[in-house]
Amino acid sequence: MPRGALSVRGAAAVAAALAVLLGGCSSDGGDGPxxxxxxxxxxxxxxxxxxxxxxxxxxxxxxxxxxxxxxxxxxxxxxxxxxxxxxxxxxxxxxxxxxxxxxxxxxxxxxxxxxxxxxxxxxxxxxxxxxxxxxxxxxxxxxxxxxxxxxxxxxxxxxxxxxxxxxxxxxxxxxxxxxxxxxxxxxxxxxxxxxxxxxxxxxxxxxxxxxxxxxxxxxxxxxxxxxxxxxxxxxxxxxxxxxxxxxSDCPSQPLPTGGTSTSAPTRFTAR
Structure with missing residues (x-):
């Protein structure tokens, strides 16, 4: 294979690696794009x-x-x-x-x-x-x-x-x-x-x-x-x-908590 082809392939590989690295970073320090x-x-x-x-x-x-x-x-x-x-x-x-x-x-x-x-x-x-x-x-x-x-x-x-x-x-x-x-x-x-x-x-x-x-x-x-x-x-x-x-329009919206137990008292019944 000609040396020029290897050079082109090597450059492409470097570019791909950089794309992955840059894509994996975000301005707020997150984990992905x-x-x-x-x-x-x-x-x-x-x-x-x-x-x-x-x-x-x-x-x-x-x-x-x-x-x-x-x-x-x-x-x-x-x-x-x-x-x-x-x-x-x-x-x-x-x-x-x-x-x-x-x-x-x-x-x-x-x-x-x-x-x-x-x-x-x-x-x-x-x-x-x-x-x-x-x-x-x-x-x-x-x-x-x-x-x-x-x-x-x-x-x-x-x-x-x-x-x-x-x-x-x-x-x-x-x-x-x-x-x-x-x-x-x-x-x-x-x-x-x-x-x-x-x-x-x-x-x-x-x-x-x-x-x-x-x-x-x-x-x-x-x-x-x-x-x-x-x-x-x-x-x-x-x-x-x-x-x-x-x-996604409000990624910091907190998850509500609280409420009552997930099991009602035994005095209550349902069909």
Whole structure:
């Protein structure tokens, strides 16, 4: 082979090696050309990439009752879960007993959960369960303020961020009832939102539905990732791709934490 050919090949090899080295570096010191799209440690994007990917299982056998009585008081604070979320997410809250105030000292935020404490604070807390009215300020899904008045025509829903039907098709059908009940009442998986927009969502996952409010999409998808990770639910290929696409625009979006145990107390049952 002519020496010139070897020289050309050698130059090509050096160029290829340099391309690999340069491609493996990024301005922020990451590990690859799309490191900014991989997510920082503890980010929702990093967690989304680690979710188990499988196909969607059949919806066969799904009923709401499989997840227990709606809004069961699984945290034992004396209030139904729906009212807990309304108290958490609404402003200018008024209760059916005539009291008001979003963060009253006797409310859920002030209770330590110590079962031995009763008396005046416990009595006040039990009175402040049913939310009569309030305002959902800057609704996550639309960005609008939505007034809430208790009743069948309420304009505020409590959304399961990961829909129960979606969960059923991605692992929950195989769970013990206590885990399904926990998911249905976990504050991590619940948001007060505009009712009409929530009903458009149905049981959609990230691949099929995102909030119209684009400014909330990173936080919304991060919450879905957090719930799926916490409860070991899988995602479809399309769903994981959609999650990564959204979160790549906010690679440092933190993964939400908290909520309740993944197993509800044994006094609660489901079909």
């Amino acid at each position: 799309d490191d900014g799209k991989r997510g920082t440690p503890g980010s929702a994007l990093a967690a989304a990439r680690e979710l188990t990917v499988k196909g969607r299982a059949p919806k066969t056998g799904y009923e709401r009752e499989r997840f227990g009585t709606p809004w069961a008081d699984t945290d034992g604070n004396g209030c139904r879960t729906r009212d807990d979320i309304l108290k958490r997410d609404l402003a200018d809250v008024a209760f059916t007993d005539g009291t008001s105030g979003r963060n009253r000292k006797s409310g859920k935020g002030a209770r330590s959960g110590r079962s031995g404490e009763a008396g005046e604070a416990g009595e006040a807390a039990s009175q402040e369960c049913q939310v009569a009215s309030g305002t959902l300020k800057n609704d996550p899904y639309t960005g609008k303020d939505v007034p809430f008045t208790r009743g069948s025509g309420s304009s505020v829903d409590i959304d399961h961020v990961v829909a129960l039907s979606d969960a059923w098709q991605k692992g929950a059908s195989q769970w013990e009832p206590s885990k399904r009940i926990a998911l249905a009442n976990d504050p991590l998986n619940l948001l007060a939102v505009d009712a009409s927009t929530n009903r458009e969502k149905g049981d959609g996952d990230t691949a099929t539905w995102l909030p119209p409010n684009k400014g909330y999409r990173c936080e919304y998808v991060a919450r879905q990732v957090a719930v799926k990770r916490k409860y070991e639910l899988w995602v479809t290929d399309a769903e994981r791709d959609a999650m990564v696409t959204v979160l």
